[in-house]
Amino acid sequence: MNALSVRGLAKGFTLHLQGGTRLAVLAGVSLDVAAGECVALSGPSGAGKTTLLRALYGTYRADAGAILVRHGGGMVDLAVADARTTLEVRAHTLGYVTQFLRVVPRVPALAIVTEAAGAGNDAEARARDLLLRLAIPPRLHGLAPATFSGGEQQRLNLARGFAGAHPILLLDEPTAALDAANRATVVAMIREAKAAGRAIVGIFHDDSVRDAVADRVHEMLPLREAA
Amino acid sequence: MSEPLLSACGLAVRFGSITALDSVGAALWPGEVLAVVGESGSGKTTLLKVLSGRVRPEAGHVWYRAPDGERTDVHAMPLPMLRRLHRSDWGFVEQDPRQALRMDVSAGGNVGERLMAAGARHYGHIRDEAARWLAEVEIDVARIDDKPATFSGGMLQRLQIARTLVTQPRLVFMDEPTGGLDVSVQARLLDLIRTLVRRLGIAVVLVTHDLAVARLLAARIMVMQRGQVVEDGLTDQVLDDPRHPYTQLLVSSVLAA
Amino acid sequence: MKGYNFAYLDEQTKRMLRRALLKAVAIPGHQIPFAAREMPLPYGWGTGGIQVTAAVLGRCDTLKVIDQGADDTTNAVSIRRFFARTAGVATTTRTAHATIIQTRHRIPETALTEAQIIVYQVPQPEPLYRLEPSRTETRRMHALSEYGAMHVRLYEQVARYGQIAISYDYPVMVNGRHLMAPSPIPAFDNPKMHRMPALQLFGAGREKRIYAVPPYTDVASLDFEDYPFRAGRAPHACALCGAQASYLDEVVTDDRGGRMFVCSDTDYCASRREQAP
Numbered sequence: 001m002n003a004l005s006v007r008g009l010a011k012g013f014t015l016h017l018q019g020g021t022r023l024a025v026l027a028g029v030s031l032d033v034a035a036g037e038c039v040a041l042s043g044p045s046g047a048g049k050t051t052l053l054r055a056l057y058g059t060y061r062a063d064a065g066a067i068l069v070r071h072g073g074g075m076v077d078l079a080v081a082d083a084r085t086t087l088e089v090r091a092h093t094l095g096y097v098t099q100f101l102r103v104v105p106r107v108p109a110l111a112i113v114t115e116a117a118g119a120g121n122d123a124e125a126r127a128r129d130l131l132l133r134l135a136i137p138p139r140l141h142g143l144a145p146a147t148f149s150g151g152e153q154q155r156l157n158l159a160r161g162f163a164g165a166h167p168i169l170l171l172d173e174p175t176a177a178l179d180a181a182n183r184a185t186v187v188a189m190i191r192e193a194k195a196a197g198r199a200i201v202g203i204f205h206d207d208s209v210r211d212a213v214a215d216r217v218h219e220m221l222p223l224r225e226a227a
Numbered sequence: 228m229s230e231p232l233l234s235a236c237g238l239a240v241r242f243g244s245i246t247a248l249d250s251v252g253a254a255l256w257p258g259e260v261l262a263v264v265g266e267s268g269s270g271k272t273t274l275l276k277v278l279s280g281r282v283r284p285e286a287g288h289v290w291y292r293a294p295d296g297e298r299t300d301v302h303a304m305p306l307p308m309l310r311r312l313h314r315s316d317w318g319f320v321e322q323d324p325r326q327a328l329r330m331d332v333s334a335g336g337n338v339g340e341r342l343m344a345a346g347a348r349h350y351g352h353i354r355d356e357a358a359r360w361l362a363e364v365e366i367d368v369a370r371i372d373d374k375p376a377t378f379s380g381g382m383l384q385r386l387q388i389a390r391t392l393v394t395q396p397r398l399v400f401m402d403e404p405t406g407g408l409d410v411s412v413q414a415r416l417l418d419l420i421r422t423l424v425r426r427l428g429i430a431v432v433l434v435t436h437d438l439a440v441a442r443l444l445a446a447r448i449m450v451m452q453r454g455q456v457v458e459d460g461l462t463d464q465v466l467d468d469p470r471h472p473y474t475q476l477l478v479s480s481v482l483a484a
Numbered sequence: 485m486k487g488y489n490f491a492y493l494d495e496q497t498k499r500m501l502r503r504a505l506l507k508a509v510a511i512p513g514h515q516i517p518f519a520a521r522e523m524p525l526p527y528g529w530g531t532g533g534i535q536v537t538a539a540v541l542g543r544c545d546t547l548k549v550i551d552q553g554a555d556d557t558t559n560a561v562s563i564r565r566f567f568a569r570t571a572g573v574a575t576t577t578r579t580a581h582a583t584i585i586q587t588r589h590r591i592p593e594t595a596l597t598e599a600q601i602i603v604y605q606v607p608q609p610e611p612l613y614r615l616e617p618s619r620t621e622t623r624r625m626h627a628l629s630e631y632g633a634m635h636v637r638l639y640e641q642v643a644r645y646g647q648i649a650i651s652y653d654y655p656v657m658v659n660g661r662h663l664m665a666p667s668p669i670p671a672f673d674n675p676k677m678h679r680m681p682a683l684q685l686f687g688a689g690r691e692k693r694i695y696a697v698p699p700y701t702d703v704a705s706l707d708f709e710d711y712p713f714r715a716g717r718a719p720h721a722c723a724l725c726g727a728q729a730s731y732l733d734e735v736v737t738d739d740r741g742g743r744m745f746v747c748s749d750t751d752y753c754a755s756r757r758e759q760a761p
Contacts, residue, residue: 333640344633
């Protein structure tokens with residue numbers, strides 16, 4: 001049973017400030033991801049991998065096609081869903097780990113992950129475990145991440161992304177700034193997520209990581225620029 | 228919860244030959260933060276005034292759903308009812324806190340006023356509640372008897388927020404709440420607003436010209452230009468994938484830090 | 485007195501005043517605007533009170549005028565003479581003998597009766613004026629009974645002094661509806677207004693407002709549950725008559741710190757001394 005099903009997705013950008021130049025990035029994209037499966041997006045720079053990921057999350061609004069997400073016992077088409085439905089899907093079904101941490105200043109690391117871990121009584125304990133597993137030492141838990149190193153910020157971002165119980169996870173280069181040990185941890189976490197039945201779509205710049213976690217590779221090629 | 232707390236349709240306001248609002252609609256659900264962005268003169272502040280009942284539109288309606296589920300037309304409700312709403316279920320945070328605060332009344336008196344207006348008549352309880360709210364907005368409780376005239380700009384704005392939230396409103400209108408403050412003070416205030424709004428589940432209509440403020444606080448955003456809503460959607464959609472030429476101009480005009 | 489109408493004012497003006505007074509009585513505590521006339525004494529000397537007195541004065545009335553409780557101060561004497569000359573009415577210093585009592589800053593100690601009218605001279609009729617500068621807004625606040633701001637003032641008192649330290653012109657709620665300034669009488673006198681058998685009329689000449697409290701109307705002093713209203717007086721007995729419960733004035737007797745406390749109500753004090761064995 002597919003957790004995520006994309007049909008005929010198209011996305012382009014009209015640059016009004018540059019004489020209305022039209023950039024077509026995605027056309028006719030179709031993709032199915034089953035629960036417990038990891039699909040890696042692959043292709044050269046400019047092939048639209050990140051654009052696709054953002055379209056799947058609803059940040060980039062689709063021009064055509066359907067993005068069907070299994071949500072709350074039914075299928076929701078994010079390509080046409082209204083704002084509140086999209087928020088609802090993001091809150092419960094669709095998680096997104098971006099490359100860069102974007103948080104409000106002054107909120108401590110532990111609070112960020114705890115909030116993502118949900119309402120349960122054990123949310124903070126799980127958040128703490130995740131941070132430790134991603135090698136963020138206890139002395140940093142109570143600090144706001146503004147002063148963290150790039151690697152620490154990315155690991156915090158991963159902890160936040162994995163803390164929730166979203167059945168579908170979108171990963172944008174999750175290991176880009178990590179050393180070998182932390183990469184291995186992330187690989188293990190992705191495998192566990194798959195084993196728990198979560199569907200994953202990711203961009204992995206590191207072939208060894210991709211080979212270790214991906215069940216399938218979705219190849220993408222740049223479109224020729226349309227006039 | 229499938230019904231909006233506040234909804235509006237077909238709003239039109241003209242000031243002489245200038246069109247301030249042109250068939251503007253909006254909907255706000257409980258606990259949701261909606262940002263209204265646009266440059267000066269785009270009609271965003273007029274929209275805030277119309278939504279909050281302060282300015283009557285020439286056309287269109289604004290509906291408010293009371294806690295009992297009853298839906299009332301904001302501009303048809305009797306004045307006493309509207310004023311009662313503004314003192315209890317609603318709040319209004321002005322850009323300049325000096326407009327909302329009583330500058331010759333202590334911080335505690337400022338925070339306690341809405342409680343007293345709602346009928347609180349026990350000094351001890353009012354003072355305890357005022358102290359609790361000063362702590363919530365990170366003002367030293369030892370300053371409870373100081374007059375706002377001795378406060379910094381950031382403290383004044385936090386005091387205004389405490390004064391507004393003390394009655395636990397369901398809906399707060401904010402007009403450039405971080406405008407005119409130093410950047411470092413802004414960050415603290417934004418964080419505070421975000422935390423309180425989330426914890427208390429307050430719905431907010433936030434008018435700002437600052438896209439970063441909108442991104443930090445709001446789940447949804449409306450972009451206004453010349454009295455019209457030119458684009459709306461989730462904040463990340465509108466700011467990361469702006470479609471309208473004006474929105475693209477706004478987004479591209481932001482200096483990257 | 486030749487050349488003047490009875491009680492100085494012409495009958496048209498009195499009619500206008502009486503209309504305002506009737507309205508005021510109909511809406512206890514509500515301020516009624518009226519076209520105050522120039523009077524032959526300066527603002528602040530009781531021009532509002534005089535116009536109200538002139539409007540209700542009849543040939544058979546007996547008038548008493550007090551200022552700070554005393555019948556013999558300049559202001560009281562002038563106004564009493566004014567009406568003696570312009571209306572030819574009887575005057576008295578005895579509270580019990582008077583049918584109309586015009587007062588500045590006191591209510592007599594002797595309880596008033598249904599047969600009497602008390603007229604207060606009022607400098608500032610708007611109890612909200614210190615809180616809200618706009619008269620349009622205060623009118624709206626009265627219309628909607630929005631008086632939370634008044635309690636802010638009481639809150640400030642307790643916060644600063646540990647108690648409500650308003651000692652005169654202490655705000656009251658009339659008939660559970662209108663907030664009213666009782667004129668600068670001491671807070672000590674506030675309880676006397678509550679369900680008073682006499683008709684209470686208030687005139688503010690400079691501010692051109694008239695208001696009233698009809699007989700037996702509820703008048704409640706604002707307070708907090710945990711800081712209830714207290715009618716304070718100096719903790720002494722009157723040095724002249726020995727009264728323990730009357731409102732006292734402090735009188736400095738020499739320049740070496742000598743002082744004494746005496747009844748502010750001169751008629752009350754004198755009566756007690758006459759009756760004393």
